[in-house]
Amino acid sequence: MGRGQIVAGCIAPHPPHLVYAENPPQNEPVAEGGWEQLRWGYERLRDSLADKEYDAIVLLSPHWQTYVGTHFLGLPQFEGLSVDPIFPNLFRYHYDMTVDVELAKAIHDEAEAAGLPVKMMENPDFRVDYGTITTGHLFNPDWDKPIVVISSNRSTAYYSVEVMQEIMVELGKATRKAIEASGKKVVVLASNSLSHRHFTTESEMPEDMSKEHITSHAMHLWDMRIIEYMRTGQSQRILDEMPEFTEQAIAESDGGGISWLLSTLDTPDYPAILHGYGTIIGTGNAVVEWPCYQHEVTAA
Amino acid sequence: MSEGGIVASFVVPVHPHTVLAPDKNPGWRKLRDAYDDAAATIKDLNADLIIIYSTTWPSIIGHQIQADPNPEWVLVDHDFHDLGSISYSFNIDAEFAHAWNDASEKRGLQSRCVNYKGFPIDVGSVVALTLLNPDNKIPAVIVSSNMYANRSETTVLAKSCLDVVKAQGRRAVAVTAMSLSNRMFTDFIDAKQDKIHSLKDDEWNRKILEFLEQGRMEDVGQLSRTIHQQIRVQKVVAFKPMWWLSAMNGNRNDLTGKVLAYEAIHGAGCAVVHIDPTPSGAGEKEYDEDDVEYFHGERGVLDSAEEAPADTQHEHEQPSDGGQKMEQNGPALWDPTEAEGSVNTDAAPKPVGAYPHARKVGDMLFLSGVGPRQPGTNAIPGGPIHDENGEPLDYDIKAQTHAVVDNVKRIVEEAGATMEQVVDVTTFLVDMKRDFSGYNEVWAQTLGKVGPTRTTLAIDALPTPIAVEMKVIVHLGE
Ligand SMILES: [Fe+2]
Numbered sequence: 001m002g003r004g005q006i007v008a009g010c011i012a013p014h015p016p017h018l019v020y021a022e023n024p025p026q027n028e029p030v031a032e033g034g035w036e037q038l039r040w041g042y043e044r045l046r047d048s049l050a051d052k053e054y055d056a057i058v059l060l061s062p063h064w065q066t067y068v069g070t071h072f073l074g075l076p077q078f079e080g081l082s083v084d085p086i087f088p089n090l091f092r093y094h095y096d097m098t099v100d101v102e103l104a105k106a107i108h109d110e111a112e113a114a115g116l117p118v119k120m121m122e123n124p125d126f127r128v129d130y131g132t133i134t135t136g137h138l139f140n141p142d143w144d145k146p147i148v149v150i151s152s153n154r155s156t157a158y159y160s161v162e163v164m165q166e167i168m169v170e171l172g173k174a175t176r177k178a179i180e181a182s183g184k185k186v187v188v189l190a191s192n193s194l195s196h197r198h199f200t201t202e203s204e205m206p207e208d209m210s211k212e213h214i215t216s217h218a219m220h221l222w223d224m225r226i227i228e229y230m231r232t233g234q235s236q237r238i239l240d241e242m243p244e245f246t247e248q249a250i251a252e253s254d255g256g257g258i259s260w261l262l263s264t265l266d267t268p269d270y271p272a273i274l275h276g277y278g279t280i281i282g283t284g285n286a287v288v289e290w291p292c293y294q295h296e297v298t299a300a
Numbered sequence: 301m302s303e304g305g306i307v308a309s310f311v312v313p314v315h316p317h318t319v320l321a322p323d324k325n326p327g328w329r330k331l332r333d334a335y336d337d338a339a340a341t342i343k344d345l346n347a348d349l350i351i352i353y354s355t356t357w358p359s360i361i362g363h364q365i366q367a368d369p370n371p372e373w374v375l376v377d378h379d380f381h382d383l384g385s386i387s388y389s390f391n392i393d394a395e396f397a398h399a400w401n402d403a404s405e406k407r408g409l410q411s412r413c414v415n416y417k418g419f420p421i422d423v424g425s426v427v428a429l430t431l432l433n434p435d436n437k438i439p440a441v442i443v444s445s446n447m448y449a450n451r452s453e454t455t456v457l458a459k460s461c462l463d464v465v466k467a468q469g470r471r472a473v474a475v476t477a478m479s480l481s482n483r484m485f486t487d488f489i490d491a492k493q494d495k496i497h498s499l500k501d502d503e504w505n506r507k508i509l510e511f512l513e514q515g516r517m518e519d520v521g522q523l524s525r526t527i528h529q530q531i532r533v534q535k536v537v538a539f540k541p542m543w544w545l546s547a548m549n550g551n552r553n554d555l556t557g558k559v560l561a562y563e564a565i566h567g568a569g570c571a572v573v574h575i576d577p578t579p580s581g582a583g584e585k586e587y588d589e590d591d592v593e594y595f596h597g598e599r600g601v602l603d604s605a606e607e608a609p610a611d612t613q614h615e616h617e618q619p620s621d622g623g624q625k626m627e628q629n630g631p632a633l634w635d636p637t638e639a640e641g642s643v644n645t646d647a648a649p650k651p652v653g654a655y656p657h658a659r660k661v662g663d664m665l666f667l668s669g670v671g672p673r674q675p676g677t678n679a680i681p682g683g684p685i686h687d688e689n690g691e692p693l694d695y696d697i698k699a700q701t702h703a704v705v706d707n708v709k710r711i712v713e714e715a716g717a718t719m720e721q722v723v724d725v726t727t728f729l730v731d732m733k734r735d736f737s738g739y740n741e742v743w744a745q746t747l748g749k750v751g752p753t754r755t756t757l758a759i760d761a762l763p764t765p766i767a768v769e770m771k772v773i774v775h776l777g778e
Contacts (some may be wrong), residue, residue, distance in 0.1 A: 070380075083416055158483065
């Protein structure tokens with residue numbers, strides 16, 4: 001078995017609106033389109049990785065919120081109905097997903113060895129969170145790759161963004177180590193939006209794009225600043241500015257996904273590819289890919 | 301039907317331990333026993349409705365109200381999944397839910413009912429309903445906790461709930477599913493080692509419980525922001541349930557409180573408290589925060605002023621419309637009020653206050669002041685007289701006057717009368733010098749032909765950016 005490898009790392013946002021707008025057979029509500037900029041972004045991301053071979057997807061979702069440690073889905077199969085508690089009018093999705101329990105356990109064990117509180121989630125009745133389902137669907141609509149799902153430990157809520165980031169950087173290192181040791185080729189996804197101030201009203205028709213825009217200029221400036229760092233290979237700067245970004249843009253990065261991703265990718269200094277940017281109910285969202293396959297040495 | 305009201309209130313904890321693992325820790329057992337006592341009390345009170353405000357159900361688009369008559373699923377906690385699963389099948393009063401939703405909208409709140417198979421009912425509601433209503437005999441209703449709501453919004457939510465409780469003559473129990481201090485241990489612990497996370501949390505919790513035991517719910521409401529800062533994990537739904545519960549009890553400080561249990565669950569402060577509405581005899585204490593009947597705040601970010609076309613920049617926030625439309629510089633629009641003899645029509649522009657379009661008394665019909673705003677769009681024919689910054693704009697007085705007469709006609713016809721029956725008109729102009737002749741010309745072509753008496757006054761301003769308004773009296777007789 002060769003050394004495992006991270007094929008690509010992506011920011012893959014999860015607002016249910018994107019799945020709603022696509023009208024996949026798994027989702028009950030029906031839309032007249034909407035949020036095309038982001039959906040085309042996802043299309044470009046899928047195209048970009050279409051000819052890359054990989055064995056599994058590792059995903060961290062801010063909507064599986066755990067306050068006591070970091071948890072990993074720990075059973076091979078989950079199926080059920082995911083209804084978004086905040087936008088149930090848009091997202092009622094029948095899912096059926098395969099988990100790479102072996103890889104999940106490997107990351108769990110590495111994280112544990114690094115001193116992080118961790119737990120495998122082995123209750124078969126568990127309902128997978130809608131962030132995981134949304135990102136899982138948009139990244140891989142066929143669901144033909146096993147997935148590792150990592151919960152979002154809400155340490156920001158207890159301590160500070162700085163402490164959260166320290167934990168997430170550790171978790172990222174453990175993730176990378178476990179992937180490399182696994183011999184598998186893996187795509188890593190941070191299911192995350194950027195600025196996160198929502199509108200508090202919804203249009204009569206949620207997909208009415210004449211109503212969609214960023215909630216404020218300040219949010220836009222933050223999003224563009226972070227995207228610029230991504231596009232110019234300045235991940236360390238993103239990490240450095242994470243506390244300000246998270247606080248001022250009320251960013252979903254408080255869930256640790258972006259910090260974890262950048263750490264898992266070993267804080268890349270090469271440019272990421274921006275596949276798309278758009279707002280969803282006022283929040284800023286970007287589909288971004290770090291093409292590790294071009295930069296990391298392949299030890300086959 | 302007797303007058304409805306709140307027969308009891310309860311504060312109850314949210315974590316699944318009381319259902320799934322009460323015997324793993326003596327404190328958890330005490331909480332469970334207290335939960336069981338609360339259920340017995342609710343039964344003894346012959347309550348016919350349990351209303352749950354849950355802090356573990358956050359919402360963004362206003363408040364959400366559960367309206368699936370029989371939600372069924374299996375709940376597994378995101379953190380404590382290893383304790384097991386809770387199957388539920390609840391008896392929800394969907395009719396009450398819809399009535400509450402309507403009442404909320406009437407009071408200017410953004411709110412909606414949810415009725416979807418498989419909707420994930422939150423852990424706090426599942427635990428509370430499972431234990432407080434074990435045989436599901438009493439219908440229940442659950443409302444979310446809005447992440448962006450402030451005190452006035454939360455207070456108005458309680459008032460709209462009380463509107464329905466009273467209208468339906470219900471004997472309701474109000475429940476907040478919540479933690480006191482909500483800091484949990486960030487690592488896994490041995491169940492037997494459970495305790496309140498810190499001394500400071502414990503002290504604050506005891507202070508809150510002391511207040512509640514003295515029936516000083518409103519004082520806890522007023523302390524909520526401080527409590528949130530002191531002993532709450534930030535970014536979790538703020539410590540707002542006491543705002544709701546206090547308003548559900550009339551914002552009083554003389555209730556009768558009883559703490560049934562106070563223990564830790566994984567470090568968080570958990571209590572079961574029974575609040576009896578019977579006055580404690582302690583005497584009402586001061587109440588000095590604003591009491592709010594209608595919600596006018598912060599909603600409607602979608603309709604920002606810079607987007608609105610010029611002729612609708614003066615649209616008003618509509619309490620009747622869930623506050624969808626935000627007004628930066630003018631009065632809110634209201635649904636016309638209903639009372640004996642009132643005459644209202646969708647064909648006339650919405651009032652800017654609590655009054656009807658017209659009212660009949662005997663064979664007379666009196667109209668409220670009528671301006672040129674167009675029903676539905678609120679556009680002003682001939683253009684508004686100033687922009688949102690108060691900068692004057694050019695406008696067409698003739699077009700405005702025509703529009704006023706058309707609106708008058710719609711209201712008069714709604715009352716079953718005709719324009720020929722108009723007997724007296726008082727006209728208000730904001731710029732007599734500029735507008736009198738144009739107005740007079742249109743008058744001559746319209747009402748002038750009918751022949752009512754007329755008085756024309758110059759006034760300083762009207763509530764919306766219009767130049768002309770008429771006050772009309774109609775004689776409905778033969
Ligand atoms: Fe999210």
